[in-house]
Amino acid sequence: MTGPVPELEERAIACANRLCAADRVLLASHIDADGLTSAAIAASALERAEIPFETVFEKQLDEAAIAGIAARAYDTVLFTDFGSGQLDVISEHERAGDFTPVIADHHQPADEETEFHLNPLLFGINGASELSGAGASYVLARALADVADATPATDGELATDGGTGTGTGATSRRPRTDNRDLAALAVVGAVGDMQASGGELHGANEAIVDDGVEAGVLETGTDLALYGKQTRPLPKLLEYATDVYIPGISNDESGALRFLDGLDLELKDDGEWRRWAELTADEKQCLASALVQRAVSRGVPASKIDGLVGTSYVLSAEPVGSELRDASEFSTLLNATARYDRADVGLGVCLGNRGDTLERARTLLRNHRRNLSEGIDLVTREGVTHEEHVQWFHAGDRIRETIVGIVAGMAVGNDGISREKPIVAFADKNDDDVKVSARGTHSLVRKGLDLSAVLGEASRAVGGDGGGHDVAAGATVPTGAEEAFLECVDELVGEQLGSER
Numbered sequence: 001m002t003g004p005v006p007e008l009e010e011r012a013i014a015c016a017n018r019l020c021a022a023d024r025v026l027l028a029s030h031i032d033a034d035g036l037t038s039a040a041i042a043a044s045a046l047e048r049a050e051i052p053f054e055t056v057f058e059k060q061l062d063e064a065a066i067a068g069i070a071a072r073a074y075d076t077v078l079f080t081d082f083g084s085g086q087l088d089v090i091s092e093h094e095r096a097g098d099f100t101p102v103i104a105d106h107h108q109p110a111d112e113e114t115e116f117h118l119n120p121l122l123f124g125i126n127g128a129s130e131l132s133g134a135g136a137s138y139v140l141a142r143a144l145a146d147v148a149d150a151t152p153a154t155d156g157e158l159a160t161d162g163g164t165g166t167g168t169g170a171t172s173r174r175p176r177t178d179n180r181d182l183a184a185l186a187v188v189g190a191v192g193d194m195q196a197s198g199g200e201l202h203g204a205n206e207a208i209v210d211d212g213v214e215a216g217v218l219e220t221g222t223d224l225a226l227y228g229k230q231t232r233p234l235p236k237l238l239e240y241a242t243d244v245y246i247p248g249i250s251n252d253e254s255g256a257l258r259f260l261d262g263l264d265l266e267l268k269d270d271g272e273w274r275r276w277a278e279l280t281a282d283e284k285q286c287l288a289s290a291l292v293q294r295a296v297s298r299g300v301p302a303s304k305i306d307g308l309v310g311t312s313y314v315l316s317a318e319p320v321g322s323e324l325r326d327a328s329e330f331s332t333l334l335n336a337t338a339r340y341d342r343a344d345v346g347l348g349v350c351l352g353n354r355g356d357t358l359e360r361a362r363t364l365l366r367n368h369r370r371n372l373s374e375g376i377d378l379v380t381r382e383g384v385t386h387e388e389h390v391q392w393f394h395a396g397d398r399i400r401e402t403i404v405g406i407v408a409g410m411a412v413g414n415d416g417i418s419r420e421k422p423i424v425a426f427a428d429k430n431d432d433d434v435k436v437s438a439r440g441t442h443s444l445v446r447k448g449l450d451l452s453a454v455l456g457e458a459s460r461a462v463g464g465d466g467g468g469h470d471v472a473a474g475a476t477v478p479t480g481a482e483e484a485f486l487e488c489v490d491e492l493v494g495e496q497l498g499s500e501r
């Protein structure tokens with residue numbers, strides 16, 4: 001049987017064989033939506049292959065974290081959604097005989113190699129847009145099913161006696177021996193890692209989508225590309241959707257209400273606004289075309305209007321109206337658990353736990369949203385300070401360092417906060433360090449802005465470190481160095497954007 005990504009097949013089989021040869025495995029994964037789904041896929045596959053394992057999560061796989069893992073009495077460590085970038089440190093431990101690493105990752109590898117290293121970048125596949133950590137873990141899971149199936153102990157039919165009540169079965173109630181049902185989680189991971197561009201997944205990710213559809217765990221279709229189709233009441237769905245900015249609807253509560261009231265549709269049920277997922281196909285069609293018409297009449301360019309429609313990835317086993325049914329909403333829920341150090345809750349949801357676990361995750365998401373809106377209010381109320389080329393604020397300990405970047409991005413465009421300059425946000429990390437997050441816009445990037453380069457250089461100039469992407473980046477700087485750092489940032493941004501402003 002061939003795996004979903006032929007280029008990776010041989011390496012995946014080698015990694016799977018190594019895992020099968022282990023008495024037990026320590027599974028270490030990153031804490032974010034992609035890392036959590038990676039862990040859930042790997043955990044399900046290990047369990048089905050009857051390989052004993054334990055799961056640990058790390059926010060950052062730094063030297064201390066790797067040393068901690070090495071100190072554990074495991075001969076085999078499976079790293080998912082990280083490990084490649086830390087191969088220099090990991091292979092030192094491997095050479096010292098601490099453990100044998102097996103890695104399923106998609107990040108840029110450090111300048112070292114190891115035998116059981118599964119990473120799309122090693123095989124000419126783009127790790128930023130074509131395969132996520134969860135995707136690499138899925139490729140491994142499929143190989144593990146092949147390899148485990150081939151061993152004499154599990155020949156013949158797999159028992160399907162209604163579950164043994166271990167409570168750790170995967171999302172499918174009917175585990176498949178080929179692990180194809182895990183494709184749904186791989187898609188959630190890819191979407192959570194922002195790999196859907198132009199409204200859909202590409203490359204190796206598409207093959208995983210096909211697996212999920214074939215296994216009956218995933219449905220795809222062309223649909224409105226707005227966030228919140230399962231859970232948001234229609235006016236909120238439209239008001240909060242600002243990727244394609246429609247004047248009079250986006251960020252406009254009463255405008256969105258007026259727009260919906262003006263349609264010849266029954267959009268309320270018992271006085272409550274309905275949600276997109278509950279509409280019939282005809283109702284969706286009607287609402288979508290009215291939305292497009294409105295966008296056209298308000299002068300939204302055609303290229304932007306195309307962005308209103310995209311491919312939806314629906315987890316068909318989940319009930320209508322549940323955030324778990326929509327890959328994008330599912331990944332948001334997972335990120336909320338991760339940001340508040342509750343990887344256990346996120347993993348539990350991925351593994352199919354509902355009831356209290358799901359309620360706990362929903363509470364974390366509600367709190368997260370409340371923290372965001374309080375943060376945005378704070379920034380808008382107190383305002384930002386304008387330098388020549390950037391604007392900034394320092395939240396101290398009043399906004400969590402894990403969300404200050406999102407808050408900064410969302411506050412842009414509010415009163416006194418310009419869209420024409422990048423925004424730089426500071427928040428206390430601990431007694432010694434300050435977290436910095438910077439956000440730009442795509443139009444600034446087109447003019448030459450690269451915040452990753454700016455934050456990297458400016459933070460290192462003051463004894464910190466940083467990096468990220470051109471449009472969004474982060475850094476850590478020593479407490480007290482903010483002013484010197486900011487001066488450097490302002491100068492670098494000025495150079496990138498040219499001084500003729």
Ligand SMILES: [Mn+2]
Pocket residue numbers: 034035081106132133134193
């Ligand atoms: Mn990832």
